[in-house]
Amino acid sequence: MLGAGGKEAFVTEKTVSGSERASIGVAITGSGGAGAMTAGNMLLEAAAKAGWYGLMVRSSGPQIRGGEAAALLRIATYPIDGLADHFDVLIAIDWENVHRFADEILLDASSLMVGDANQGEPPDVYVKSGARKVNLPMKQMAKAIRGSWPNMIALGLAAGLIGLPAEAVKKVVSGSLKKAGDALPASLAAVDAGIEAAAKTGYDARLAPPAAGAAPRWLISGNQAAGYGAVRGGVRFVAAYPITPATELLEWMAPALAEVGGALVQAEDELASINMIIGASYGGVPALTATSGPGLSLMTEALGLACAAEVPIVVVDVMRGGPSTGIPAKSEQSDVSIAVNGMHGDAPRIVVAPNSVADCLTATQWAVHLAESLQAPAIVLSDQFFGQTRAVINRPADVSFAGQRLVAPAQTEGYQRYAITESGVSPMAIPGTPGVVYTADGLEHNERGIPSSGARDHGAQLAKREKKLSLHDFGAQWADIEGEGDIAVVTFGSCTGPAREALARAASEGIRARLVSLRLLAPLQTGRLAGALAGVKRVLVVEQNQGGQLLKYLRSEFDLPGKVASLRHPGPLPIRADEIHQQLLQWSRA
Amino acid sequence: MTTAPAPAAATLTAQDFKSDYKPIWCPGCGDFSVLSSFTRAFAMLALRPENVAVISGIGCSSRIPAYTNCYGFHGVHGRSLAAATGLKVARPDLTVIVASGDGDGYSIGGNHFLHACRRNVDLTYTVMDNHVYGMTKGQPSPTTEPDWDSKLSPGGTGLRTFHPLVIALAAGANFVARAFAGDPNGTAEIIAEAMRTPGFSFIEILSPCVTFRPEQREWKKMVRPAPVKETDDAARAARRLMTDDGFNIGILYRGHRKPYQAPAGKAVKRLADLEKGFVV
Numbered sequence: 001m002l003g004a005g006g007k008e009a010f011v012t013e014k015t016v017s018g019s020e021r022a023s024i025g026v027a028i029t030g031s032g033g034a035g036a037m038t039a040g041n042m043l044l045e046a047a048a049k050a051g052w053y054g055l056m057v058r059s060s061g062p063q064i065r066g067g068e069a070a071a072l073l074r075i076a077t078y079p080i081d082g083l084a085d086h087f088d089v090l091i092a093i094d095w096e097n098v099h100r101f102a103d104e105i106l107l108d109a110s111s112l113m114v115g116d117a118n119q120g121e122p123p124d125v126y127v128k129s130g131a132r133k134v135n136l137p138m139k140q141m142a143k144a145i146r147g148s149w150p151n152m153i154a155l156g157l158a159a160g161l162i163g164l165p166a167e168a169v170k171k172v173v174s175g176s177l178k179k180a181g182d183a184l185p186a187s188l189a190a191v192d193a194g195i196e197a198a199a200k201t202g203y204d205a206r207l208a209p210p211a212a213g214a215a216p217r218w219l220i221s222g223n224q225a226a227g228y229g230a231v232r233g234g235v236r237f238v239a240a241y242p243i244t245p246a247t248e249l250l251e252w253m254a255p256a257l258a259e260v261g262g263a264l265v266q267a268e269d270e271l272a273s274i275n276m277i278i279g280a281s282y283g284g285v286p287a288l289t290a291t292s293g294p295g296l297s298l299m300t301e302a303l304g305l306a307c308a309a310e311v312p313i314v315v316v317d318v319m320r321g322g323p324s325t326g327i328p329a330k331s332e333q334s335d336v337s338i339a340v341n342g343m344h345g346d347a348p349r350i351v352v353a354p355n356s357v358a359d360c361l362t363a364t365q366w367a368v369h370l371a372e373s374l375q376a377p378a379i380v381l382s383d384q385f386f387g388q389t390r391a392v393i394n395r396p397a398d399v400s401f402a403g404q405r406l407v408a409p410a411q412t413e414g415y416q417r418y419a420i421t422e423s424g425v426s427p428m429a430i431p432g433t434p435g436v437v438y439t440a441d442g443l444e445h446n447e448r449g450i451p452s453s454g455a456r457d458h459g460a461q462l463a464k465r466e467k468k469l470s471l472h473d474f475g476a477q478w479a480d481i482e483g484e485g486d487i488a489v490v491t492f493g494s495c496t497g498p499a500r501e502a503l504a505r506a507a508s509e510g511i512r513a514r515l516v517s518l519r520l521l522a523p524l525q526t527g528r529l530a531g532a533l534a535g536v537k538r539v540l541v542v543e544q545n546q547g548g549q550l551l552k553y554l555r556s557e558f559d560l561p562g563k564v565a566s567l568r569h570p571g572p573l574p575i576r577a578d579e580i581h582q583q584l585l586q587w588s589r590a
Numbered sequence: 591m592t593t594a595p596a597p598a599a600a601t602l603t604a605q606d607f608k609s610d611y612k613p614i615w616c617p618g619c620g621d622f623s624v625l626s627s628f629t630r631a632f633a634m635l636a637l638r639p640e641n642v643a644v645i646s647g648i649g650c651s652s653r654i655p656a657y658t659n660c661y662g663f664h665g666v667h668g669r670s671l672a673a674a675t676g677l678k679v680a681r682p683d684l685t686v687i688v689a690s691g692d693g694d695g696y697s698i699g700g701n702h703f704l705h706a707c708r709r710n711v712d713l714t715y716t717v718m719d720n721h722v723y724g725m726t727k728g729q730p731s732p733t734t735e736p737d738w739d740s741k742l743s744p745g746g747t748g749l750r751t752f753h754p755l756v757i758a759l760a761a762g763a764n765f766v767a768r769a770f771a772g773d774p775n776g777t778a779e780i781i782a783e784a785m786r787t788p789g790f791s792f793i794e795i796l797s798p799c800v801t802f803r804p805e806q807r808e809w810k811k812m813v814r815p816a817p818v819k820e821t822d823d824a825a826r827a828a829r830r831l832m833t834d835d836g837f838n839i840g841i842l843y844r845g846h847r848k849p850y851q852a853p854a855g856k857a858v859k860r861l862a863d864l865e866k867g868f869v870v
Binding site for chain 2: 048049216217218219220224228231232236237239255256257258259260261263264265267268269271272273274275276277278279280281282283284285287301302305309392395429431432433434435436437438439440441442443449450451
């Protein structure tokens with residue numbers, strides 16, 4: 001698959017010295033109830049406690065409980081934003097239905113797969129990959145230790161194979177099973193048995209030691225990060241309807257909001273959620289809802305109300321496979337079009353896309369700040385990958401973005417809610433303030449807020465709402481721009497990590513390229529984008545959807561320079577660094 | 591959350607709660623009287639305009655907010671209760687009243703009606719019912735008689751009419767009343783009583799549409815004060831409502847449910863305390 005140059009670079013990047021690796025990919029699979037996710041979570045926590053970075057993606061079938069499950073992990077000595085192209089280690093607690101993950105868990109000849117031969121055989125695709133196969137009767141071993149489970153054997157095995165210290169693993173196991181009575185010593189014995197078995201496999205790849213004196217680190221999901229970013233930005237009211245994969249964001253916010261004097265209401269549907277947050281924000285309280293594609297579709301009418309009535313709100317869309325019910329628990333970047341275009345009428349909105357788990361915090365906080373400052377709706381385009389991935393990250397730097405709404409002072413003579421101002425933003429009266437009462441309206445209105453169907457008022461108010469966004473200085477946060485060269489990779493969201501990794505590989509081969517990861521999708525910063533792309537001869541637009549929604553949007557607003565190519569495929573498979581790297585290699589040879 | 595400044599002492603009249611904006615309603619529309627009942631109720635309760643929020647959706651009746659001198663919100667069709675719920679939960683210090691119609695409230699907004707009754711947020715919900723979509727020029731609504739002929743549903747819908755008061759009772763509304771637009775004083779008193787009663791209060795206001803349902807002019811001859819006193823027994827109230835002819839006016843049910851309250855947490859000293867759960 002990889003060209004000679006590519007392979008060398010790939011190895012250079014991963015190998016620190018001899019068998020030591022800066023990054024190792026581990027997958028633990030099993031049928032539902034086998035405990036693959038528990039083992040994966042404990043492995044990640046142990047790695048975090050011992051000083052490494054890493055992340056874990058959950059992949060499972062459509063069953064609520066049961067069905068097949070895979071914990072997809074990558075542990076590294078440095079902060080990472082995505083999974084590796086290939087997995088170094090696959091541990092199958094049983095082989096039942098593992099073939100369903102064959103597209104997601106890629107193995108190659110350097111991989112090791114450990115499975116329980118008593119629990120089936122590896123699927124053909126893995127046999128053909130050339131990965132080395134080791135049999136370990138995990139179920140039998142667990143049975144021999146009264147009160148233990150095969151997933152604890154798998155946990156010990158994984159830790160042993162990649163060189164995680166036993167103490168770190170045992171500390172995590174003890175912490176989560178401290179109330180489990182006899183199960184704790186049994187589990188610890190099973191972990192030991194797994195570690196012992198690992199030593200016998202002769203597998204020699206090891207994680208390089210973690211960097212000493214690491215910065216303060218968090219173990220957090222993108223959904224939690226977005227929730228915390230919202231609270232830091234000033235959100236004190238949330239209304240929402242449960243939906244995969246956004247629910248955890250709301251479950252984190254419910255107690256957190258109560259602790260800071262805010263409130264979360266579980267609404268009867270998404271139509272109610274968005275109208276509730278509009279009501280709360282009209283009352284002066286910064287407000288947010290979180291949803292996924294189906295919910296965003298239902299919310300579009302009220303998003304238009306927030307545009308027209310100029311009520312700041314934030315909608316976090318944790319994207320999943322679409323259209324319709326689609327693939328609820330798996331990632332796809334296919335809500336770009338609805339986010340940037342999905343409303344009737346001319347309805348300027350803000351669309352912000354975080355580009356890492358950590359950025360889910362900062363970008364959401366920024367979105368609250370923008371919505372409040374510009375009195376407009378802001379959509380945060382996160383995705384299932386970020387939302388449900390647990391990652392070890394450096395504590396994000398504090399940013400000062402906080403809701404700053406321009407409010408009308410009491411008893412303002414001749415107050416006009418929708419006055420035409422230089423910036424387009426006009427002071428908003430907050431209920432309770434005397435002498436500035438007004439009616440917020442989704443009907444077109446004049447400056448006072450009185451409904452008007454006249455051409456002059458319509459034109460003036462449309463221009464006002466457009467100007468608010470087009471005149472605003474969004475600052476350096478509009479994109480992350482890295483590298484130099486006459487090739488540019490333009491992308492956003494969860495494709496950013498793989499793109500960054502591909503560019504690092506290319507750079508080590510002397511291919512000079514730049515990365516433009518757009519954080520602000522709307523309003524598109526065409527002037528800044530022109531600057532970022534000045535002098536490029538080729539542009540590669542990378543996105544995870546079928547139709548090239550980002551590319552079409554960019555082209556609709558901006559003349560991309562040079563020769564433009566699209567690298568895309570739909571979810572749930574992530575865009576891998578290798579795919580991007582291959583394109584860069586091909587161009588470098590052309 | 592914002593705190594309202596202390597109100598000035600002067601007593602306000604109903605007229606002080608009216609704006610200078612001229613209603614778009616047809617001459618003779620029942621909604622003129624309902625507007626006047628709103629402002630009378632606000633004056634009766636000695637409210638301040640800046641502390642009252644009038645929330646609505648879309649339809650003839652939903653035009654009321656801008657005709658008052660209070661804070662108003664004219665949102666999208668069917669979602670007034672959702673907007674009002676968000677506002678009241680976020681700003682419990684405000685007095686929130688909702689204006690809706692039989693299309694806005696019972697058809698497109700039907701689901702929110704059920705859940706607003708269940709949730710029991712301290713709101714007053716008024717529905718001006720004229721058994722027709724007036725703003726779109728005469729289509730049948732959920733309360734329209736099944737044989738009422740129209741261009742959109744020739745020969746009638748054939749559908750059973752919606753019984754809002756019984757549904758409100760079944761869904762848990764804490765206060766249920768029927769009023770008649772032709773009696774602005776009586777309606778003002780019922781609205782004031784609803785606003786005084788904690789929790790979700792629902793008032794079905796018979797408000798004739800003289801343009802598309804001119805026969806509703808006869809309602810003034812058909813309405814009568816309910817022959818019974820209000821009850822706190824929902825089953826008894828439901829039986830009465832199921833058996834009356836729809837023209838008994840007055841407060842029919844008042845319960846004792848505690849209004850919705852957002853759960854309070856243990857207050858954290860600093861926002862950064864919320865981070866503790868993330869630290870490795």
